[in-house]
Amino acid sequence: MAEMSKAEIAKFLMQGTFTGKLATVKKDGSSHVVPIWFVLDNENNRHKVGNIIFTTGESSTKANNIRQDNRVSICVDDQVPPFSFVTIFGIAKIYPYKRKEVLKWATKIAERYMGKSNAEAYGRRNSEESSIIVRIKPTKIIGENKIVGWD
Amino acid sequence: MAEMSKAEIAKFLMQGTFTGKLATVKKDGSSHVVPIWFVLDNENNRHKVGNIIFTTGESSTKANNIRQDNRVSICVDDQVPPFSFVTIFGIAKIYPYKRKEVLKWATKIAERYMGKSNAEAYGRRNSEESSIIVRIKPTKIIGENKIVGWD
Numbered sequence: 001m002a003e004m005s006k007a008e009i010a011k012f013l014m015q016g017t018f019t020g021k022l023a024t025v026k027k028d029g030s031s032h033v034v035p036i037w038f039v040l041d042n043e044n045n046r047h048k049v050g051n052i053i054f055t056t057g058e059s060s061t062k063a064n065n066i067r068q069d070n071r072v073s074i075c076v077d078d079q080v081p082p083f084s085f086v087t088i089f090g091i092a093k094i095y096p097y098k099r100k101e102v103l104k105w106a107t108k109i110a111e112r113y114m115g116k117s118n119a120e121a122y123g124r125r126n127s128e129e130s131s132i133i134v135r136i137k138p139t140k141i142i143g144e145n146k147i148v149g150w151d
Numbered sequence: 152m153a154e155m156s157k158a159e160i161a162k163f164l165m166q167g168t169f170t171g172k173l174a175t176v177k178k179d180g181s182s183h184v185v186p187i188w189f190v191l192d193n194e195n196n197r198h199k200v201g202n203i204i205f206t207t208g209e210s211s212t213k214a215n216n217i218r219q220d221n222r223v224s225i226c227v228d229d230q231v232p233p234f235s236f237v238t239i240f241g242i243a244k245i246y247p248y249k250r251k252e253v254l255k256w257a258t259k260i261a262e263r264y265m266g267k268s269n270a271e272a273y274g275r276r277n278s279e280e281s282s283i284i285v286r287i288k289p290t291k292i293i294g295e296n297k298i299v300g301w302d
Contacts, residue, residue: 016230017230017231017232017234018230019228019230019234021172021174021184021226021228022184023172023174023182023183023184023224024182025176025180025181025182029176029180029220029222030176030220030222030223030224030240031174031175031176031182031184031222031223031224032174032224032238032240033172033173033174033182033184033224033225033226033238034226034236034238035226035228035234035236037234069180069181071180071181071182072181072182073174073181073182073183073184074184075172075184075185075186077170077172077186079167079168079169079170079230080168081168081264081265083168083170083186083188083264085185085186087183087184087185089181089183113232113234114232
């Protein structure tokens with residue numbers, strides 16, 4: 001097992017179409033985990049993680065959970081050997097709807113996951129009035145180049 | 152978006168080296184999520200999910216969290232279009248150490264993720280006295296063949 005550097009972590013998080021698995025806590029105190037599409041807001045310095053941005057429906061379970069408790073964690077992993085992974089703990093902030101902002105991020109995110117040619121259509125679709133931006137500011141970051149089952 | 156059948160979910164969970172992202176809740180009430188290697192205990196009926204089995208260190212964060220609150224969730228997803236995913240909510244049970252049992256499951260799990268030729272070595276390594284078996288009995292299963300960002 002080898003710890004990743006911050007630059008390796010930033011690169012890993014933006015590798016191809018790796019999704020984030022966002023874990024939140026439900027009202028009853030149990031966990032909830034679903035995949036998300038995301039990008040990093042780190043244009044000033046691509047060697048740092050910066051903030052994690054994703055969009056979601058304003059009444060999605062994850063949005064409701066975040067309103068209840070804004071402490072979240074996200075796992076991104078490679079599903080082939082050596083099964084490297086990153087887990088980020090952070091504080092999530094939900095932004096009030098502003099079409100221009102949502103459209104900007106939804107399009108960036110769509111480009112990552114569905115390609116340049118689909119970005120505009122997906123970006124538009126995912127920036128409707130029921131969509132919100134969530135920004136996660138990391139408080140703790142773990143990154144390991146490792147065999148995940150080997151401990 | 153299309154819901155998967157139970158048989159599709161069981162097949163999806165055992166596809167290749169897909170890892171589970173296990174979400175638990177820490178003592179402070181915030182979430183924790185990490186990748187796990189797992190197999191299904193569904194030999195009686197491969198079209199059903201059965202139970203989810205993984206091994207971990209007895210003093211790992213996930214084991215400690217489960218001892219605190221045995222309600223867990225697990226997400227398994229495909230990181231390429233159409234980004235299908237399964238999320239399982241369940242109750243986790245930790246078993247007291249029995250070398251034979253741990254060795255059996257650790258070897259099955261290692262075979263899935265590291266191949267037949269490595270299974271024995273990994274199985275032995277992951278069945279030391281500090282290793283425990285965790286069995287998750289699903290209480291709710293969601294499976295979708297879908298574009299994850301499309302909502």
